[in-house]
Amino acid sequence: MATRVQLLSRTAAASLLGLALLANTACSRQDAAESESRRVTLVTVSAAAEARRAPDIATLSTGVLxxxxxxxxxxxxxxxxxxxxxxxxxxAGIAAKDVQTSGVSLNPDYQYLANRPPRIKGYYASNTVNVTVRDIGRLGGILDALVATGANQINGPTFDIEDKDAVLDEARGKALDKARARAEGYAKRLGLRVRRVISVDETGGRNAPGPVYARAVMMEQAAAGNASAPIAPGENVLGLSLDVVYELGK
Structure with a gap:
């Protein structure tokens, strides 16, 4: 009787051990599946984009020598x-805040003769101001008026966009679309999907200025009594680059 009880006990123990092994195997498989589902791949993609706008302000330097x-x-x-x-x-309607003195100078004018020390034969005086023009359509007439009233130094104009935020936002959106498309391409080839954005790093915000009309030509035309000097503001380009890190997974 004791022997039979011992056999039953051993059989029960073996059964329990088997059940425990099965449970452990099932748990291990579940843990492995969960671990696989939690496994992630990070991919970093770079994308650059630009946005164009007609400039709305111009800056120039003018003065008298x-x-x-x-x-x-x-x-x-x-x-x-x-x-x-x-x-x-x-x-011409330029506000005081848009006119700023950029330089005042006084320098001797030397005469150089062979075998003689240089001598001062006169003095050059110069005064220049930086001017911001907010109505580009009037720029040619303003240049004419400057020359007509005695300005004999003009440099510029340089064209710019006063409010760059909206233009940069457009470029930013284009860059993000490019980055997402590239991340989707990587994910598809790896048999994965894009889960989320980990980080975004932005660089740039560059500004390619519009064309600058030659100073000599503008002054020559104005001095000759021609119509307002022609101005071609063209377009300005604002651009930036993004480095975006995406999480890929099953």
Whole structure:
């Protein structure tokens, strides 16, 4: 009787052990499946995009360079001409905040002769201002008025977009679309899917300025009494690059 009870006990124990092994195997398989489902692949893609807009502001540098036999005369003559130039700028409707002095200088004009030390034969005085024009359509007329009132130095214009945020947002959206499409391509080839964005890193925001009309041509046309100097603002380009990290998985 004792022997039979021992056999039953051993059989029960073996059965329990078998059930425990089966349970452990099932758990191991479930853990493996869950681990596989949690396994992720990270992919980093780069994308660049641009957006174009017609510029709405222009900046230029203008001023007066005068020559006189003495320093006081050069400064005085320069101040008289520059006063007329600034008055023309204000008369053109340019706000005071858009006019800023960029340089005032006084330099000797040397005469060089063979075997003799250089001597000062006069003085150059210069005064220049930076001007922001917010109505590009009037830029040609403004340039004409500057030359007509005594400006003999003009550099520019350089064209720009005052509010860049909307343009950059457009470029940003295009870059994100490109990045997502590339991530989807990687995922498809790997038999995975795009789960989520891990990070976005933005660089750039570059600005390619519009064309600059040659200073000499503008002054020559204005001095000849031609119609307003032709201005071609073209388009400005704003662009940026994105590095986007995506999580891929089953």
């Amino acid at each position: 005068t020559l006189a036999p003495d320093a006081n005369g050069a400064i005085r003559r320069n101040a008289e001409q520059m006063t007329r130039v600034v008055a023309a700028i204000r008369a």
